[in-house]
Amino acid sequence: MTDTEPTVRCPICLSRVALDPELLWIRPPESLEYRRLTIPPDATDDQRRRLLRRAKVLCPNRIDEYPEHYLPYRYVDQSREPVVVALVGAPASGKTHLLASMVGTLQEQGLERFGLSVSPLDVDEYERFTNTLVQPLLSRGRVLPRTNQNVWEFALGLLIDDTADPEGPGRAVAFFDVSGENLTSSGDVSDQAFFDRVDGFFFVISPDDLENDQTDITFSTVLDLVEGKHEKAAVLVLGKSDRYRFEPPVDRWLREGAPGLDPALILEETRDLYAFIDRYDKGSGYLRPWFEVGRTAIHAVSATGSVRLDDTRYARPVRPRRVLQPFLTLMAMTGVKGGDDVQGIGF
Ligand SMILES: Nc1nc2c(ncn2[C@@H]2O[C@H](COP(=O)(O)OP(=O)(O)OP(=O)(O)O)[C@@H](O)[C@H]2O)c(=O)[nH]1
Ligand SMILES: [Mg+2]
Ligand SMILES: [Zn+2]
Numbered sequence: 001m002t003d004t005e006p007t008v009r010c011p012i013c014l015s016r017v018a019l020d021p022e023l024l025w026i027r028p029p030e031s032l033e034y035r036r037l038t039i040p041p042d043a044t045d046d047q048r049r050r051l052l053r054r055a056k057v058l059c060p061n062r063i064d065e066y067p068e069h070y071l072p073y074r075y076v077d078q079s080r081e082p083v084v085v086a087l088v089g090a091p092a093s094g095k096t097h098l099l100a101s102m103v104g105t106l107q108e109q110g111l112e113r114f115g116l117s118v119s120p121l122d123v124d125e126y127e128r129f130t131n132t133l134v135q136p137l138l139s140r141g142r143v144l145p146r147t148n149q150n151v152w153e154f155a156l157g158l159l160i161d162d163t164a165d166p167e168g169p170g171r172a173v174a175f176f177d178v179s180g181e182n183l184t185s186s187g188d189v190s191d192q193a194f195f196d197r198v199d200g201f202f203f204v205i206s207p208d209d210l211e212n213d214q215t216d217i218t219f220s221t222v223l224d225l226v227e228g229k230h231e232k233a234a235v236l237v238l239g240k241s242d243r244y245r246f247e248p249p250v251d252r253w254l255r256e257g258a259p260g261l262d263p264a265l266i267l268e269e270t271r272d273l274y275a276f277i278d279r280y281d282k283g284s285g286y287l288r289p290w291f292e293v294g295r296t297a298i299h300a301v302s303a304t305g306s307v308r309l310d311d312t313r314y315a316r317p318v319r320p321r322r323v324l325q326p327f328l329t330l331m332a333m334t335g336v337k338g339g340d341d342v343q344g345i346g347f
Contacts, residue, residue, distance in 0.1 A: 087176065203236045240303070258328075
């Protein structure tokens with residue numbers, strides 16, 4: 001990539017972003033302030049690489065529709081457009097717990113056995129995510145706070161290498177986790193420009209709403225506004241499925257573990273859960289993503305393993321169940337994980 005031909009679009013405001021190695025920024029995890037990063041001209045390649053894992057680029061923010069914002073250097077320094085993932089679901093459906101438990105489980109287990117190697121796009125932001133969400137949930141059994149209304153940054157950025165493709169440069173993947181409240185009105189959703197750039201969705205189903213015959217407004221608001229859905233991928237996530245651990249067919253899938261990248265098993269789980277959701281759904285729109293998005297699959301997960309004790313704590317140690325499965329399936333459906341054997345994933 002050259003400085004004159006920026007290839008990457010900012011997912012927050014959709015401006016093209018050029019890379020100027022002379023103008024980089026940094027924000028240490030304990031700080032709120034951005035400051036200039038100067039890389040000494042005599043730095044070794046290794047030193048340079050280490051610094052660039054913490055560096056940020058100020059977005060030109062062409063239309064001035066959004067407050068000033070920064071992107072990780074490694075997001076901008078890509079030869080292919082990064083992949084953008086959005087979590088969609090009602091307030092309190094469990095989006096943030098899902099993302100935090102996914103990252104915690106990734107840190108613990110990795111995905112090397114499935115041919116994926118995952119690293120932070122931006123070390124400082126990743127540490128911030130770990131300190132504020134992953135550790136409190138998984139190490140201290142804390143209930144995470146509900147997501148703030150106005151976020152102008154993605155929650156998490158990862159660099160994902162397909163180890164079966166050693167020549168491949170890896171893909172940058174950005175995960176947006178906005179508050180469910182912000183997904184209930186068309187005005188608020190259209191204010192979030194990243195929805196015009198999304199490649200993959202997690203549509204998180206809340207069992208409480210499903211059982212109470214409550215229509216999911218967030219699914220329909222997003223699906224009504226997003227264009228080109230046939231080109232996109234979505235995993236419907238039956239969240240909080242610890243609630244259904246004795247109920248067929250969810251019990252079986254919780255007991256037997258996860259299908260990994262086996263297309264036949266993913267299809268079997270998807271079929272089972274489609275029938276399960278359809279039984280409760282009674283036309284409330286929970287299956288709309290299935291009909292409208294190009295490639296879809298359905299998985300049951302539990303981000304916590306059990307219900308919370310009170311407003312702040314979980315009764316038992318937090319043990320996520322199957323949270324890496326939606327991640328893996330979405331990486332296969334968005335092409336981050338390539339290869340003939342995963343072509344059949346997504347229905
Ligand atoms: N039983 C159970 N409860 C869960 C699980 N995941 C989340 N919860 C509960 O659901 C509530 C909301 O979780 P959040 O992750 O904050 O939900 P959210 O969708 O991010 O909510 P907003 O940010 O307001 O849109 C919390 O009280 C959690 O305790 C789970 O896997 N099982
Ligand atoms: Mg949230
Ligand atoms: Zn921007």
